[in-house]
Amino acid sequence: MSLKVTEGRLTETRVGAGVERRAFGEFVGPRGELASYAFGWTTGTESHVARLTVGIGAGNPGGASFHAIVFDNEGSYACSLVDEPFERVPEGGPDLTAIEARAHEDLPFIWWVVDRVMERDRRARWMKHWLLGSTSIQTGEVFERTEPILYVSHDADDGLWQLIGASDANPATGKLSHLHHAVEYDPTLLDVLDLQPGESAYRTGPDAPWTRKPS
Structure with a gap:
């Protein structure tokens, strides 16, 4: 089975002088691993920081939703886990705090999913250009x-x-x-x-x- 990133809905909401965008999608790994994701950014603000959620294992032990911010890091992007939940996603489980997420055994898989989504979801490329100010x-x-x-x-x-x-x-x-x-x-x-x-x-x-x- 090949890795697959499927783009879902995109919501756009006017916020002051800018627009808040939230994009959703589904991920299937080469061995059938499932994950759901959401990411979002708001234009017209001084802070160029995006947010994301990746959820795995819905209804199963160890299932969880991981939340992070995404920011510019010397011409690329970097992520940092946060406590505040961003979105609910179908494959997600309980919302983890940053400390709980760092201790989770599947955190390396979560970061791998994030990198694949940033590569393959076209809306993520749009968000990345916003982050970098291309x-x-x-x-x-x-x-x-x-x-x-x-x-x-x-x-x-x-x-x-x-x-x-x-x-x-x-x-x-x-x-x-x-x-x-x-x-x-x-x-x-x-x-x-x-x-x-x-x-x-x-x-x-x-x-x-x-x-x-x-x-």
Whole structure:
């Protein structure tokens, strides 16, 4: 059996000047191990800290729900267990405090699940770009949303993301913006948020599939 991460629902709630997003999903490991997860983040706040829950063993001895915060750690992400519960998930059990979670024999499995979810759930990639403050440069037409995004690249030299529409890029009219904001207006970008430095993707229209171009 192959490892499987299945994306579930995504909720969006207006909170002041920002939006609180909560994403849910299910995990199946290569030996049939089951876990449910939820993670969330809120835009428009000074604090760039996300939250997550992973639940295992519902109804069984040792079943539990683990809760943590997720934060920027030198260009990647890191997690820290917390006492406060975040979400209820189907495979979860009793809510563990941070001390109880650290003592749980399945904690290494929980962190392994978190890493796989961060790799494979497209919404987690979106959250990660929010955590890291990934920067994009957009053509004026894309920034003003008069043209759809047809070309995306992740520069190898400086890590900058380029978002280009039908018009040629003009450095004089380019606009800098956080990458996570672009996803709010064009959710199809979720499919290319994992481009590695030096890679790019293009499409013929806003409803066409992305074609990736390796570095």
